[in-house]
Every structure is written in structure tokens, then in C-alpha cells.
Amino acid sequence: MMDTGFLSSYQDLSEDFIAKLKALELVVLDVDGVLTDGGLLYGEHGEALKRFNVKDGVALKLLPKWGVEVAVITAKDSAPLRKRMKDLSVTHFYPGCHNKKEAFQDVLKRLGKKADQTAYIGDDVIDLQVMPEVLLALCPADAHVLVKRHCHRVLLTKAGEGVAREVSDLILAARMPLETAYALAQKPAFEKQ
Template sequence: MSWTDRVSPAVRALAANIKLVVFDVDGVLTDGTLTYSERGEQVKHFNVKDGVGIKLLQRFDIATAIISAKSSAALAKRASDLGVQYFYPGASDKWPCLQEILDQLELMPEQVCYVGDDVIDLKVMTRVGLAVAPADAFWMVHDRAHYCCDKPGGKGVAREVADLVLGSRMSLEDAYIKAMLPEFEVIK
């Protein structure tokens, strides 16, 4: 079964309208495991494929954001390394952060894809154009998502979302040509 056969026409239509993709972190960009160093610092494990997906979105002028309830040096470093334009760590209420981004970009909620995995994300997910959940998201989140990924958190969810959004506009082969160029790794 091809990628486009797995995605309904209704979801592809929602994805075609997206101008901003917002990611939660724990359970989305990571597998949700919390590891602490001897000094008490959080250690997070990120998937390289997700980084390619986030960069691809940016290369096609789709803004990216990270809004997380937690804050850590590892997360700040990852957001910086990927050139994520809008970064909101330590946000227990995510909607005001998203509203600030919408105001800056002059976007409507219908133009936003939000990727979340737990109940803290529902306030945002129920108000955006495309709500996405990892395969292992909490059941309530699955029930309210427009699209549930094949991948679990931390195992390629952002890449799958990038494929969904970009694949609604063009062939994925055309999109991935940009990832093969030497300048792809350079942060704009």
C-alpha cells in the first residue's frame, strides 16, 4: 500500500491548507522516556529522521514551532540545531503560545497542524485545522485526532507529519530532492 493510499482524501485536503506545524516534545519528538544525568539534568533522545522532516517543512516555507510543557537544555539545543522558528518551553497552557504565533504570522487556526500525544494537548488539538497523534498517544487524543501516525513518539512522527503535509502538495520524490542538496543541512 502506498503512502497516499493510507491517507484519506479528507485528511489530505486538511493538510494542503497547513502553513504552520507545531510539535509537542515528550511523546512526540521523543518516546516520552525521562532520563536524568547524575547532576539531575534531563537527557532526551531525538530521532534524526524527525529532524529531516522538520527541515523539509521549513524549506517549503511551512513554519515550525515547538511548544512543550517541559524545559531542558537538551530541548533548547535541538530546537536551535533544527532552526525551529517558534520555541516555547515550559508552557503549561499551550494555546496562548500558539495564539501569539498565529498573530505574528497572521494565520488562522485552520492553517495549523498540531502534533500532540496526551490530554494537555487537547485544548490546542481541538481548535486547529489538522490534529495529529503518534501511534502510541493516549486514547483520548487518538479519538480527537484527524490523523493517527503509523509511528510511535520519538520514532519518526515528525517525518511522517512532514510527508503528510508535503505529500498533500507535491510528490514526495520532488520534496525529497531538497534533502539531497548540500545546503540542506545549513540552517537558514
């Protein structure tokens, strides 16, 4: 049973788009410009720092509980990024990846999934290596214009402001009331996982 109340806030969602949300078994995300705002802060010793949105953390931990695997493919690599992925138990993590299509094929093979069961969320032209391959290509509201042209949907959320959470809510709302989906996140054990 869908969460029609939540989905109705997106006035232009087609039945086809909702059917695709229901069919998803894997969500693949970029980091910079999706999970972060794309900015880099450098510490006094030259280390790069990133700001992540805590709302995305709930999404990345909740989706697998409802049968949707999560993978992260990013061109950057850093200790803060690795720490964040470890904290969120993202095991399908491809840092420092400049051939995103190759990494995408690897994650499909490892998980036994198909591209037509997958959503990809990216913001810049390197993500166009994968976006044409998937069932749903999505991007943040402030993605590059070329990415927006090749997406199935431009999200309402800007980079670093809860993009993964919006995607997660769409997927879950296509399948059940959000109260049901988030019942797991309300349990004390959820944060400890």
C-alpha cells in the first residue's frame, strides 16, 4: 500500500515513475554534489573535510532494511569519507573511482542485480557514464545542466541537503506508508547498527 499522501506532494509523478520506484532493488549514489554540497574544506595540514547531512544517514541505513541495496561510487577518496561510509555500514563502496561505469558493472555483478532494477543519483558529467544504463537516473536540484537533461527526474533537494533521504522517501512511499517504513528507525537499536 502506497503512501499516497506523501507522493501527492509531488504533483507530477506518473504511474510509470511510481512503478519504477517499486521495482528498485539497488540505489547507487555519488558523494560530492549528492551526499555533500560539493564544497571542500581544507584543514591546516591539508586534509580535506566534508560536511554530510545526517538525514541521508537514516536513508542509507533504512533502505537495506526494506530490501533495497545501497552502493556508493565516488571519484574522491578521503579518511572522512571512508569513516562516514563505515559508520553507515555501506559495504558496497567504490572510492577514488574515475571509471564509474566499470564500478557500476562490478556492483551489479557482486549483488546479482540488473541495471533495470537500479536507480543512480549523480550531479556532474562523470555520472553520465552510468545514468543512461539504469531504470531511474536522478539528480539533485542544483546538478549540472547536462545531468539534468539526461535524468528521469530532478529532485527537489539540493546537494548536501538530504538528497538520499528524498530518494529513500520516494522509494519507500511507493511501497508503504512512511510511518510503517520509519518504524524501524524509531527503535533504539537502529542507530547502533
